[in-house]
Amino acid sequence: MPELPEVETVRRGLAPAMEGARLVKVEARRPDLRFPFPKDFAKRLAGQTVTGLGRRAKYLLADLSSGEVLLMHLGMSGSFRVEKSGESATPGEFHYPRGEAGKHDHVIFRMSSGYTVIFNDPRRFGFMKLIPRGRLEEEPHLAPLGPEPLGNRFDAETLAQSLAGKKTSLKAALSDQKVVAGLGNIYVCEALHRSHLSPKRKASTLADRKSGPNDMTRSLVDAIRFVLNEAIKAGGSSLRDHRQTTGELGYFQHHFRVYDREGTNCTTPGCKGKIKRIVQTGRSTFYCPVCQR
């Protein structure tokens, strides 16, 4: 499910419920998600205070007073919702505190703030893991990640450098979390359209080794930043699973220019193209064959 904007939306929704609050009771309602839960998972968490809630790429990191970090990933279909003591955040939709846990509600955090935080994940591609803060650098999920696209270490120079010598398509390269961390299928497609670059273009053609990055690379960096920022403002994109922690939908899907818009007219001013769907490395790519070169 979630790419960077959805995960950031989730982080912002969870922060008021979790930051500075103690985990009063933790419940893992099954033995595993993508991986088995750590040994004594619930017991180790109970009583800890969440001192901060951060994000790296598509991962959430809750800093704990114990000195450990709770690393959480939403996989394809994971979502969190926050409910206040006995009341559902969206009336009529969620009722955990009053009744039974819903289907696929796998982890429940009862917070001293009076909020209950519930992790739901039908496909169970998500996971939770506890890591000592000192070993965060070597954590296998985090160590290989490239720069944060919204951070200042991501620019045309670094992007050009990581694309140099890459034989794959631009689409595949941008989906690679080592190149830039946090993009997925949707936002790669959207950023490429907005920078008028073809997903089929060889990645290395963006890197001009002698004279440094070219205008194409610059416009791609700008498009990536723009699209992600706009999507965060919109609360992410809700296609199937993504919800904000209140249960509300995100609405960036209404701003898609190519994703899931096969056959529609290209929205680039003056462009007469129609959006096309192709398959690259096993995933759908949407683009305009006319204005994306």
Added chain:
DNA sequence: CCGCGGGCCTGAGAGC
């Protein structure tokens, strides 16, 4: 080393 295809899971939607 690199790039690709398969697999992990469940659910939604299309077509018959």
Added chain:
DNA sequence: TGCTCTCAGGCCCGCG
């Protein structure tokens, strides 16, 4: 209505 098939926002592993 109900079956079967395809596809889905991520990521890891093994193969060539």
